[in-house]
Structure formats: C-alpha cells, structure tokens
Amino acid sequence: QTQIGAQSLDINKMDVDVIEQIHQMGGLQLVMPQAFAETDCGVLADTGRNVVEFNLTGESVELPVMGGKTYNAMTFSGQVPGPTLRVTQGDVVQMTLTIPADEVTGHGNDMHASQMTALAFDSVNPGETSQYCYIAESAGVFKYHCSGVHLIGMDQHVF
Numbered sequence: 747q748t749q750i751g752a753q754s755l756d757i758n759k760m761d762v763d764v765i766e767q768i769h770q771m772g773g774l775q776l777v778m779p780q781a782f783a784e785t786d787c788g789v790l791a792d793t794g795r796n797v798v799e800f801n802l803t804g805e806s807v808e809l810p811v812m813g814g815k816t817y818n819a820m821t822f823s824g825q826v827p828g829p830t831l832r833v834t835q836g837d838v839v840q841m842t843l844t845i846p847a848d849e850v851t852g853h854g855n856d857m858h859a860s861q862m863t864a865l866a867f868d869s870v871n872p873g874e875t876s877q878y879c880y881i882a883e884s885a886g887v888f889k890y891h892c893s894g895v896h897l898i899g900m901d902q903h904v905f
Contacts, residue, residue: 787879790838795881797838800831804845804853804870804892820853820892828890833882840879847873857890 784790791797802822809819809826822828833839843855852869857880870876 785878785880787840787877790879790881791840793838795836795838796834797840797879798833798882799840799842801842801844802828802855804843804849804855806849806851820851822855822890822892831890835882835885837882838879839882840877842875842877843870844875845870845872853892855890855892857888 803824805821805824807819807821807824807826808816811817819826831839839857841855841857843853845853849872852871852874854869868876
C-alpha cells in the first residue's frame with residue numbers, strides 16, 4: 747500500500763497512465779490521522795496519554811510602542827507574545843482560555859500545532875471560559891495567536 751503525503755494532485759495535469767496505475771492499486775483513500783479525529787477532552791484523557799494542561803487568560807493591555815505612542819493589544823496571561831507552551835509529541839494538549847468579565851471584547855486561540863480548523867477556535871466572550879483538547883502529533887515549533895470566527899478588531903488580536 748502506498749501513501750501520498752503533503753502533496754496536492756491536479757488530475758488535469760496527470761498522465762493517463764498514472765491515473766490507471768492508481769486505479770489498479772485500488773484508488774486513493776484519504777485517511778484522517780487519529781490526532782485530528784478526536785478532540786473531546788474526556789475521551790482523550792482516557793487514552794492513557796500524558797495530558798498537559800494550559801490555563802490562559804485573554805486580557806487587553808495598553809503597550810508602549812516607538813515614538814511615545816501606545817497600542818491596545820490583546821494578550822495571553824498579560825504577555826505579548828504569550829507564554830511558551832511546551833509539550834512532548836504524543837501528549838494531549840488541554841487548553842483552557844478564560845476571558846475576565848471586565849474585558850471589552852472576546853478573545854480566541856488559534857493553535858497552529860493542533861492543525862485543526864479555525865472554526866474550532868471560536869470567540870470566547872467576556873466572563874466565559876472555553877476548553878479544547880488535541881493530540882500534539884506534529885513535532886516542531888508553532889505559533890498561537892488570538893483568533894476566532896466571530897472576533898472583531900483582529901489587528902489588535904495579532905500583534
């Protein structure tokens with residue numbers, strides 16, 4: 747059995763013989779890796795994997811910038827960039843994002859390491875807490891930033 751990873755196939759540019767060879771091998775089957783298939787925190791906690799919990803608070807602060815001006819920034823736990831979140835490949839990441847009730851706008855959290863759709867990281871409104879989980883399947887260094895499908899003023903969320 748052959749796998750094709752991290753490639754896109756343009757059927758219009760493929761040789762007819764290649765298409766026939768793929769057909770003779772049984773066709774192409776798209777497989778969703780297990781890391782991306784399950785995001786339920788309870789289910790993932792029961793897998794026996796190491797669970798690493800991160801509790802972040804989305805807070806607005808006024809930061810100084812060059813020229814004596816200030817910038818209204820969204821932070822994670824008061825930091826820009828947010829705290830470094832370190833896990834081992836295969837760990838379950840359990841992310842909890844809390845937005846204080848006195849915040850003026852919602853926050854979100856787009857974890858690039860999760861390789862999940864941005865739709866999973868909707869806005870967390872003031873006075874609310876949201877939690878999500880995923881398996882840290884991909885090794886590497888990844889950014890995370892405030893994001894959310896229903897957030898306004900994204901220029902203040904990603905600095």
